[in-house]
Amino acid sequence: MRNFRLHEDTSVEFSNKLNFLVGGNGQGKTSILEAIYYLCTTKNLLSSSDSDTITFGRQFMEIKGVIEDLAVHSVRLNYDTRRKYYYLDDKIIPNSAEIIGKFPIVTLIQADHQLTQGSPSDRRKFVDSTLSQLSHSYLDIYIDYNKILRQRSNLLSQIRENRNLNLYDQLEAWTESLILKGAQIIEHRNKFVSEFNGYLKNAYQYIMGDVETPFISYSTLCSPEENIAVEFRKQIDSVKEEEIRRGVNLIGPHRDDLLFLINDKELKKYGSQGQHKTFQIALKFAQFFYIKERINRTPVFLMDDVFGELDKYRAEKISAYLSEIGQAFITMTDLTYYEELNNDNRLITVENGKAKIVN
Numbered sequence: 001m002r003n004f005r006l007h008e009d010t011s012v013e014f015s016n017k018l019n020f021l022v023g024g025n026g027q028g029k030t031s032i033l034e035a036i037y038y039l040c041t042t043k044n045l046l047s048s049s050d051s052d053t054i055t056f057g058r059q060f061m062e063i064k065g066v067i068e069d070l071a072v073h074s075v076r077l078n079y080d081t082r083r084k085y086y087y088l089d090d091k092i093i094p095n096s097a098e099i100i101g102k103f104p105i106v107t108l109i110q111a112d113h114q115l116t117q118g119s120p121s122d123r124r125k126f127v128d129s130t131l132s133q134l135s136h137s138y139l140d141i142y143i144d145y146n147k148i149l150r151q152r153s154n155l156l157s158q159i160r161e162n163r164n165l166n167l168y169d170q171l172e173a174w175t176e177s178l179i180l181k182g183a184q185i186i187e188h189r190n191k192f193v194s195e196f197n198g199y200l201k202n203a204y205q206y207i208m209g210d211v212e213t214p215f216i217s218y219s220t221l222c223s224p225e226e227n228i229a230v231e232f233r234k235q236i237d238s239v240k241e242e243e244i245r246r247g248v249n250l251i252g253p254h255r256d257d258l259l260f261l262i263n264d265k266e267l268k269k270y271g272s273q274g275q276h277k278t279f280q281i282a283l284k285f286a287q288f289f290y291i292k293e294r295i296n297r298t299p300v301f302l303m304d305d306v307f308g309e310l311d312k313y314r315a316e317k318i319s320a321y322l323s324e325i326g327q328a329f330i331t332m333t334d335l336t337y338y339e340e341l342n343n344d345n346r347l348i349t350v351e352n353g354k355a356k357i358v359n
Contacts, residue, residue: 005031005034018322020346023351029331032329047111109302127258130192130290130291151174152171152178156248160244203281219259232251300327
C-alpha cells in the first residue's frame with residue numbers, strides 16, 4: 001500500500017489461515033481490510049469516496065497484491081485525483097463488473113448492524129451482493145434493471161410535466177422491460193432465500209444452540225406460487241396514475257424487503273441487542289458457507305473489530321467457528337482472544353500506519 005490512508009509505504013505477507021491485525025483505534029488496521037476489499041472487488045469497503053483514501057497531502061494511492069486461487073494473479077489498483085485504474089495480471093480492467101465474483105469475499109464490519117436494524121435497501125444489498133458474486137447472469141440482470149428504473153423514472157417525470165401521448169407509448173415499452181427483468185430478480189431472490197435459510201439456521205445454532213430458530217421471509221409483490229410477471233403487471237397498472245403524479249417507480253423488487261425472524265417473532269421489532277448481533281454474525285457465516293458450496297471456492301473473510309462488541313459466551317463461540325474458515329483477516333484492539341485462536345496463524349501489529357509481523 002502506498003499513500004493509502006495512514007499507510008505511506010506498507011508491505012505485508014499474510015498467512016493462508018487467520019491473520020490478526022492488532023492495534024489501537026485509528027492506527028490503520030481497518031485500512032488493511034479496506035485494501036484487500038479493493039483488490040477483490042474494485043470497490044470501497046466503507047462506502048466513502050475513493051479520494052478520501054489518499055494520504056493527506058499526496059496526489060495518488062496504490063494498492064498491489066498477489067491472489068492465489070485456481071491460478072496466481074497479480075492485482076493492482078491506482079487512484080489519482082482524476083480516475084481509478086484496476087489491473088489484473090497487468091491488464092487494465094475497464095468494467096468493475098468483470099471482477100465481481102472473481103475473488104469471492106465476505107465481510108463482517110461495524111456497519112452490519114444496518115442489516116437487521118436499518119432500511120430494506122440494506123437487506124436487499126446483502127442478497128444482491130451475494131447473488132452477484134455467484135452469478136454474472138444475475139449481476140447483468142441487476143445492472144439492467146437499475147438502468148431501466150432510472151430511464152422509467154425520468155420518463156414518468158416528463159409525462160408529469162407534459163402529457164404527450166408519444167411519451168405514454170415509451171412508458172409502456174419501459175414497463176415491459178421493467179416487468180421482464182424485475183420478475184427475473186424476484187425469481188433469483190426467492191430461490192436464494194429458500195436455500196439460504198438452512199445455512200442461516202446452521203450458523204445461528206452453532207453460536208446459540210437450539211434455544212432459538214432464525215428464519216428469513218422474503219417480502220415481495222407476490223408469493224412464489226403466483227405468476228410473478230402477471231401479478232407485477234396487475235399491480236403496476238393499478239398505480240400508473242400515482243407513479244406519474246409522483247414521478248417515481250412504485251412497484252418492483254427495488255421495493256422489496258427481507259423479514260428476519262427468531263422463533264417466528266420479527267427481530268427488528270422484538271429482538272434484544274444480543275439477538276441482533278448474533279443474527280448479523282450468523283448471516284455472514286452463512287453467506288461464507290453458502291458461497292463456498294455454490295462455487296466450490298473459499299471466500300476471503302474480513303472481520304473488523306467484531307469481538308469488542310460481544311459477550312464472553314458469543315466471543316468464544318465465534319472463536320471456535322473461525323477454525324472452519326480458510327483465510328481470514330481479523331482486526332482486534334487487544335489480544336484478549338488471540339491465545340485461544342492461535343494455531344499457526346499470523347499476528348500483525350499495526351501502529352500509525354506501520355504493520356509489523358510478530359509471528
